Amino acid sequence: MEVTRNGPVLVLRGGDLCVHVRPGRGGRIDRLFHGPSGGFQPVFVSGTACRTPRPGDAFEEHDTCGLDDGFPTLLRETVELPDGPVVYPDHGEIWSTPMEWRQDGDALTLFMESRLLPYQYEKTLRLKRDCLHLHWRIRNTGRYAFPCLWTFHGLFRYSPDLRVRLPESDGNGALCTCANPRLGPEGTRLRRTSLLEHVPEPVPPTAEKFWLLGRVRQGRCALEYPAEGMAVVLTYDPAQLPYLGFWVTAGGFKGEYNCALEPSTGWYDSVDCARRQGCCPVLEPGQEQSFSMTIRVCPLTQAEKEAFA
Template sequence: MKLHGRSYDRDSLARLAGDLSAAGGVRSVVLDDGAERGIRTLEFRTGAGLSFDVLVDRAMDLGGAELDGAGFGWRSATGFRHPGLHEYRDDDGLSMMRSFSGLLLTAGLDHTLFGAEVDASQYRYPPRRTVSNGLHGRVANLPARLTGYGEQWQDDGRCVLWAEGEVRQAAIFGEHLRLTRRIEADLGGTEIRLIDRVRNAGFDPTPHMYLYHVNIGWPFLDEGAHYELPLRKTVWRSDSVAEQDISNTTMPPPVPGFVEQVYEHELEPDEHGLVRPRLVNERLGVFFELEYDTAQFPCFFQWMHLREGAYAVGFEPSTHHVQGETAARENGSMTFLEPGEERLYSTTFRVGRI
């Protein structure tokens, strides 16, 4: 691997430093102030300028993230709020907005997009005929059981920084879904690999929807930054697009009173089924790129929230279309996992210099 302009293997690094943390690694800490107090966090440093936090008590989502000190993981005014403060039914189903911050917020496991009250007859419990779901579901505010983390040398000479955990979303007379998440980054590298498995651990057919809300903030996002897509066609736009007439490719500075703009795009995959939408900041000479498999995430949303004080753009690969769960149930596209059935999602977050 390359570090600081030179190539190293395990032995040559060991000759220079008695602890791998001189080069990079994974460190476990607990946040200890304000609304963040008590959140277990894993700090990743790759030694190549990439650093990021894994919020163990927030579904092992990704919090702050930087390249050479320049942030790209969005920081909102909510901070990384402890899940114990979360009230799922608060704000008429929009409670997610009180804990919405960071590079990645995971949506699911049984519901994504706007709130919906849906049939729950498959659970065979007469007092609970329906399930009421809020914006983007429950999983992002569930703590994980941390099963391991550290640094592991591979046979090919790479050192992989890693963490694994399990998030359980379960209710009596309800769903029993488990998310097993592995996060990897190479020592000397500038990419984050996310490998997720969602399994129906219960004994009833269970709804499954999944979405990554990947959020890029300042300074990667700035006036003149370009949002680049392998665009085939745009299949849906929010009403605010026509009302505001603000470009979705070249970013303006923060806009007073901006109303979020959302697009659903159909993207053109390469020969392996992969797409790589990106944000490029030529002034800083940096880019952020998301690589995912369109067989796993057939839908993609572009989120623009360019308001003062909440300046962000989003990349949202999704299993279902923007109309949400009610529409998916009506048109037959809703996913139900049979007992023991699982889905795999493998995604790469990549940053670099142009």
């Protein structure tokens, strides 16, 4: 894998892919080009100028785009810890924190030490053929445990014909967590139907979010772009990332058009919500969380051969 620097962006090239990574923004992945298809690029690009965020900023005040990591929460909240209350920032701390980086052979590793909580954070990227391989390590370096959620907050392009491929889950349905005309009020329980596999029309503008009920049975989900003949497939260990959310805005949030498959360690969106459901991990002193994910960019026909039963 070749790594070059273009201003604030690291450009990774290997196999069929070219990936743009921004260390100054928590290792955000800005672009993901698939060369053999003629440059298919599924990552959402907002077009808003990128400015340097300050700790504690609201996520929506900045360029809401790219593939980010949400940790230790998604929703801003105050969490009581042994040394007193700590405010977990909106969409977590990683997206607004500059990272150091190093290249080790075919791997690019980004790393940082938190100023919010006692932990070290590391993300490693590798390219092979049509896949981006990602591995994360989070280690508690302090003397007390703290609750935390890790969520893959990857914003991909919206398309009216987009199809969402979701795994089966123990709850055999989903919970609507963002009121909207198509899915209903917040808190609506949704049956497992084709409704969840299709995104809303772009008129009128709308935004939706739901979480699958219970743990997923497969660590596999996908976005299919029929008009372009391409697909993006996420694979991971469901024991490590047992919960899955899905977000889509068709002009309903900041006038933007994107969507996100959100594999997560907890259910759902905040430490408080996850605690009430008994689904909130706690990172003990000296303990390390680690998990991996593969993002595959491939022709739709190839993805269909590996479709869910």
